[in-house]
Amino acid sequence: MLLGGLFLGACSKLLDRLNSQLNELFHIVLNPDTRLAIVAIEESLEMLTPLLLTLALHTYRRPIR
Numbered sequence: 001m002l003l004g005g006l007f008l009g010a011c012s013k014l015l016d017r018l019n020s021q022l023n024e025l026f027h028i029v030l031n032p033d034t035r036l037a038i039v040a041i042e043e044s045l046e047m048l049t050p051l052l053l054t055l056a057l058h059t060y061r062r063p064i065r
Contacts, residue, residue, distance in 0.1 A: 002060075005052035012045035 015038050022028040030038070 002053065002056040005049050005056060008045050008049045008052060012042050012049065015042035015045070 018038060019030055019035055022030065
């Protein structure tokens, strides 16, 4: 779960920089609908990341029976 949280964090960071990097490096301009979809996915991933990390910490701290 911890790796899943870290992976989601990395994916959200990648999506966060995608629009500006495409424009700066390759001169590709995304249409507004595509930018909106990327922002929606990125924000959703950012909301899930702390939840997964908290769940991983809770699972790690639980005593083994």
